[in-house]
Amino acid sequence: MSYQGQPALALPEAAPRLSATESYLRVLHALMLRDMRTRFGASYWGYAVVVLWPCAHVFMLVAIFYLRKVPAPIGESSSIFFASGAVPVLIYQYMSREVMKAVSANRPLTYYPQVKLIDVIIARLLVEIVSGCLSLIVVMAILVALGIDPRPAEPFTAVTGFLAAILLGIGIGTVNVCVMAYFPQWALGYVLFNIVIYITSGVMFLPNYLPEQIYAIFKYNPAVQLIEWVRLGYYPTLDVQVDYFYVIMFGLTSLCIGLLMERFVVRKLS
Structure with a gap:
């Protein structure tokens, strides 16, 4: 409407209503950004340190055995042998540890009605999966720069x-x-x-060389x-039998137990 020849005022357009899926994705995105900024700082260097830290762990181990001229129990490259053992264990350990710390670090966020405890866990999982994949890429890039071919003989088995290490973590x-x-x-x-x-997991040795009972x-x-699963990708002739079903079910069972406890136990304590 207009009065005395004055133009009518334009009403502000209503904001588009988001679907439940879009709202949830925005919450996850905000949680991931906050997680990265609070843990790694406002610069890219903070995140780079977190990605490079597992790489430093791997190459410190490789350097120690290389300088001591310790031969690999199998294959020609001691670097590939030790890296193929250290990387999957570190992926599992770093991921399980950081997910564990997610709730204690972000507990105040759960006071908002839009944020649930499981959302905090999922956001931390996504950040750690990306970080783990980047760390793996960096390790392989450094091996290539050192003149070492990091490609497995059977890529599908190694990947x-x-x-499986990510699932277990x-x-x-x-x-x-x-x-x-x-x-x-x-x-x-x-x-x-x-x-x-x-x-005791076999990063620095081959467990199948131990006595059968042990x-x-x-x-x-x-x-x-x-x-052993990853090393079979690099050494197909390695004399081991991996129980793939056991490893996958161990990870899935742990995940199911954790989700059930979060749903029926932890929420009641919050």
């Missing part, structure tokens, strides 16, 4: 082994979230537990079979 990390709800000291306990797993016990550790 599925890395994916997601599953164990989700369970750790629920354990932390009851025992906050588990953050330190899990670090010590991971040291034992790292030493090797059979070691096989219950999914990290041992993860390493």
